[in-house]
Amino acid sequence: MITYIARRMLQALVVMAAVSFISFSLFNYVGDPVDNMVGQEATLEDRAYIRQVLGLEDPFYVQYGRFLQNAVQGKFGISYRTKRSVTEMIVERLPATLELVFVSALIALGLGIPLGVYTGINRSSWISKAVLTVSLVGVSLPTFIIGIGLIYIFAVHLGVLPSSGRSGTVDLGGWRTSFLTVDGWRSIILPALTLSLFQVTMILRLVRAEMLEIMRTDFIKFARARGLPERKVNYSHALKNTLVPVITIIGLNIGGLIAFSLITETVFQWPGTGLMFIQAVDFVDVPIMAAYLCFVALIFVTINLVVDILYFVIDPRLRAEGGH
Amino acid sequence: MKIRAIALAAIMSTTSFVGIAQAENVLRWTSQGDALTLDPMSQNEGPTNSMNGQIYEPLVTRDREMVLEAALAESWAPVGATGWEFKLRKGVKFHDGADFTAEDVAFSITRAQSKSSDFKEQVKSIKEVKIIDDHTVQFVTDGPNPILPNEITNLYMMDKGWAEKNKVLTPQDYAAGEETFAVRNANGTGPFIVEQRLPDELTVLVKNPNWWGAASAEHNLDKVEYRPIKNAATRVAALLSGEVDFVLDPPLQDLQRIAAQDGLKTQTINQIRTIFFGMDQGVDELRSSDVKGKNPFKDVRVRQALYQAIDIEAIKRVVMEGLSFPAGMITSPGVHGFTKELDARPPFDPEASKKLLAEAGYPDGFSVQLDCPNDRYNNDEKICQATVAMLAKIGVKVKLDAIPKSQHFPKIKNRVSDFYMLGWGVPTLDSHYVFAYLLHSKGGWNGTGYANAKVDELTDAFAVETDLAKRDQMIAEAWKIVKDDVVYLPLHHQVIGWGMSTKLDLPILPNDSPQFRWAKMQ
Numbered sequence: 048m049i050t051y052i053a054r055r056m057l058q059a060l061v062v063m064a065a066v067s068f069i070s071f072s073l074f075n076y077v078g079d080p081v082d083n084m085v086g087q088e089a090t091l092e093d094r095a096y097i098r099q100v101l102g103l104e105d106p107f108y109v110q111y112g113r114f115l116q117n118a119v120q121g122k123f124g125i126s127y128r129t130k131r132s133v134t135e136m137i138v139e140r141l142p143a144t145l146e147l148v149f150v151s152a153l154i155a156l157g158l159g160i161p162l163g164v165y166t167g168i169n170r171s172s173w174i175s176k177a178v179l180t181v182s183l184v185g186v187s188l189p190t191f192i193i194g195i196g197l198i199y200i201f202a203v204h205l206g207v208l209p210s211s212g213r214s215g216t217v218d219l220g221g222w223r224t225s226f227l228t229v230d231g232w233r234s235i236i237l238p239a240l241t242l243s244l245f246q247v248t249m250i251l252r253l254v255r256a257e258m259l260e261i262m263r264t265d266f267i268k269f270a271r272a273r274g275l276p277e278r279k280v281n282y283s284h285a286l287k288n289t290l291v292p293v294i295t296i297i298g299l300n301i302g303g304l305i306a307f308s309l310i311t312e313t314v315f316q317w318p319g320t321g322l323m324f325i326q327a328v329d330f331v332d333v334p335i336m337a338a339y340l341c342f343v344a345l346i347f348v349t350i351n352l353v354v355d356i357l358y359f360v361i362d363p364r365l366r367a368e369g370g371h
Numbered sequence: 372m373k374i375r376a377i378a379l380a381a382i383m384s385t386t387s388f389v390g391i392a393q394a395e396n397v398l399r400w401t402s403q404g405d406a407l408t409l410d411p412m413s414q415n416e417g418p419t420n421s422m423n424g425q426i427y428e429p430l431v432t433r434d435r436e437m438v439l440e441a442a443l444a445e446s447w448a449p450v451g452a453t454g455w456e457f458k459l460r461k462g463v464k465f466h467d468g469a470d471f472t473a474e475d476v477a478f479s480i481t482r483a484q485s486k487s488s489d490f491k492e493q494v495k496s497i498k499e500v501k502i503i504d505d506h507t508v509q510f511v512t513d514g515p516n517p518i519l520p521n522e523i524t525n526l527y528m529m530d531k532g533w534a535e536k537n538k539v540l541t542p543q544d545y546a547a548g549e550e551t552f553a554v555r556n557a558n559g560t561g562p563f564i565v566e567q568r569l570p571d572e573l574t575v576l577v578k579n580p581n582w583w584g585a586a587s588a589e590h591n592l593d594k595v596e597y598r599p600i601k602n603a604a605t606r607v608a609a610l611l612s613g614e615v616d617f618v619l620d621p622p623l624q625d626l627q628r629i630a631a632q633d634g635l636k637t638q639t640i641n642q643i644r645t646i647f648f649g650m651d652q653g654v655d656e657l658r659s660s661d662v663k664g665k666n667p668f669k670d671v672r673v674r675q676a677l678y679q680a681i682d683i684e685a686i687k688r689v690v691m692e693g694l695s696f697p698a699g700m701i702t703s704p705g706v707h708g709f710t711k712e713l714d715a716r717p718p719f720d721p722e723a724s725k726k727l728l729a730e731a732g733y734p735d736g737f738s739v740q741l742d743c744p745n746d747r748y749n750n751d752e753k754i755c756q757a758t759v760a761m762l763a764k765i766g767v768k769v770k771l772d773a774i775p776k777s778q779h780f781p782k783i784k785n786r787v788s789d790f791y792m793l794g795w796g797v798p799t800l801d802s803h804y805v806f807a808y809l810l811h812s813k814g815g816w817n818g819t820g821y822a823n824a825k826v827d828e829l830t831d832a833f834a835v836e837t838d839l840a841k842r843d844q845m846i847a848e849a850w851k852i853v854k855d856d857v858v859y860l861p862l863h864h865q866v867i868g869w870g871m872s873t874k875l876d877l878p879i880l881p882n883d884s885p886q887f888r889w890a891k892m893q
Binding site for chain 2: 077078079080082083084085086087088089090091093096097100101125127128129130131132135195198199202203206209210211212213313314315316318322323325326329330331
């Protein structure tokens, strides 16, 4: 078990190094940060001075080496745009993203699983057909359009929810939460719903497909033959067995939600890490971009590692082989 | 009984709360991007100067007509050939209660001259600041500088004692690895005080009751709340839903829709920014052209042909939806040296263009690449697309490369673009700023390679000419030369539009920088 985990962690490190290397080499193509950092009056000497201070004139491998050296010490430098510590900015904005992802994951599970079970069992009811058709909208419309649509319906026309921003936060020792005030909940609803729509559809369809599969298996037939009540067959036996792949996918998707909430965050001006990344790209704020991409890689690597370990715990066959 | 008492208390507390809320005039506003820092010398950028200008003040500012107006200096006048004297306003206090004196002026100038300052150019002519007494300072310049007061309207005064106490004697240095105190804290003399600062999220300013101008203050605000909203559609939605009272930068195509809604209005004005094309007429062979061994842009007839092939009225009508002022010079109304005559364009005439091209030896035209930003100016990419189609009609085959501004501008600065779009604003509101950067052969943003000894000479001369009538003559002469040489192809002066609640009275300014000291809420 320990060698298995050690090997996985080593692989994780290699992935991290690769991601940082690739992302760092891309920064040479996003433009010149110095132009954004000084006014149009700045002379060539001023620009040269900044380039020199930032080490932008050094060859790529020197810059990368310096970045790695600082990164392993947890130092990501100063944002070019806001002139604040990058680590501090990420830590400050992370709660907003995590809470958004948490609420949208709840919505996705709360809607996706019951609807998936229902449509799996009642295959030919018109409600199932309607749900499946509507759910297609969730995957086919871009997040951007859904977000703007929700804003126009709920904020502009009905005037019941705020259009953007994250108001009503309460500071709990460095973690600003939206969960303790009505205002906080009101402002998280629309972005969370927007972010969750794709996940709802995906979970719904996954659960439905698994249900259809499992309903055909022998042990369900036996359960029926034993005269178990329909509810017990559907939920205790069938649903339970669909959940293994569903949990795997959800786990991986949470990483995706954290990393790619950036469109939703931009539409709703949600002050999380995604919005921060978009702003950094506009400004060519290399320290933020580098740190953010490493951070996202870390999330994926960690989730994968946890999932691998969970497999190990859940699946006895892996254990018997002593890891492969 | 007890319950009734509690209920009564609750009612009373709510009513008193409502009472306070009504008495307070809160202006809530938004724009695309937040101020980058509250350090007034760290970043010379529009939104940053605009935010800091509510909190800090310069010696000399501008009124609604963009004419110089006294701020922290009550009066100013040249002394000798190479200096300016400023009489400072008395009884001015910083937000923390410290007195504003000549010491602070000297300190602020020194700070602006430090290596990490982004305002070095504005104060580079100042050799020394002499403190005559507590409320008089003299700036000794390295030569005559007739426009020094124009150059320092965005140079805000800081308190020396506060800077020493908080170790912010110089602006943030990128090499220093940590944030300085002045990035999120401010201590100015201005009409508003920072109450809360969450960068990129929320900035709350409250009225400064001890402001020197409070007695004659035109604004009636108690509080200004700013939330940046990056997405344009969301920004407009926030205005339509009444969550904000003022949007600085609604998309121009949404202005009609905003004006049509009850309770909202829009204002437009020409911005101090002109959009134009530059052509590299300095190199011997264009990098992107099929013409080899020579550079077609070197021939003034070719430049004239391109100029007359652009149907600017069509661009105004179709691309800009009427929101632009076609231009014949590369600087805007409001800038000293601008005249209506110079701003006239030659007629749109593709036939004349074809003839000019034939005379110049390109009867079948030629090919060239046009570099264009896609996230900087109003409809920048669309203007370029329209131009490509118009130039195709005279046989000039243009390949368009529209890219983000952070990749576009280095092309101009590094002189690797043959044909490019640029827009130019003029913070000093004086033609010298245009000549020094765009037309002088050593100009930092002159990507055209244009080098005319006479223009250089005139530019250098009117930089230091203190006889204003003579100076105006030189400026006019220089403009005439560059117009005849068709150095740039002027397109239009940009229009800015603000959207706001009808309850708000806020004068629109051509520098796109709202001044809340003039804002009134009903």
